[in-house]
Amino acid sequence: MKFFIDTADTTEIRNAAEIGILDGVTTNPSLIAKSGRAFKDVILEICELVDGPVSAEVTATDYEGMVREGREFAGWAENIVVKIPLTREGLKACKTLTDEGIGVNVTLCFSTNQALLAARAGATYISPFIGRLDDLGQSGMDLIEEIVAAYANYPEIHTQVLVASIRHPRHVSEAALLGAHVATVPFGVIDKMFNHPLTDIGLEKFLKDWEKVPQG
Ligand code: E4P
Secondary structure, eight states: OEEEEEOOOHHHHHHHHHHTOOOEEEOOHHHHHHHTSOHHHHHHHHHHHOSSOEEEEOOOOSHHHHHHHHHHHHTTOTTEEEEEESSHHHHHHHHHHHHTTOOEEEEEEOSHHHHHHHHHTTOSEEEEBHHHHHHTTSOHHHHHHHHHHHHHTOTTOOOEEEEBSOOSHHHHHHHHHTTOSEEEEOHHHHHHHTOOHHHHHHHHHHHHHHTTSOOO
16 A cells, blocks of 8 residues: 655655655645645645655636646646546546546545546546544445445556545554555654554663673
């Protein structure tokens, strides 16, 4: 499974990229607003930091506007993927942009049927938001299971399942067990994934025992 980071904070992106585990970046209008920076500036800086796909989200809601923004973003850098909401107009724009060879990440997916429609529209990625479903008392991971299983029935579907709205490390391992292609993970969750108390205890003991080894 590939790891994307879900942030527009370039310090977090730099830190994750330096470790060498980063395959791409997803942003959204809320994350851009949180960065406090201009949209194009931050996206261009992210594209310099990361070779993999960088999702930049349109804010137009009509077909023409989404296609116009998508074409513009795709011209900014080779690794831009245009992020488009899962609406009727959005899927129509997805089809137009993918036919032009532009990568599209269809976002705000909350059902298997929506994911099937996105695949028919040629989406490069489908982003089901699991944390937001969990927040409503539904199981976000059940949705991942259904989409992965449904897509697997059709070899002609090349849309990758990009698990979004991840809240904790267990979400990541469960997504991998279900065969999702990508998880987009907030920096705080990536950080937690490294930790295990037995690793710390084990390392401490190894280093203590090493002190007893005669130095030659
Ligand atoms: C995905 O691309 C979205 O940016 C993101 O995962 C949304 O997550 P949230 O529910 O934590 O806002």
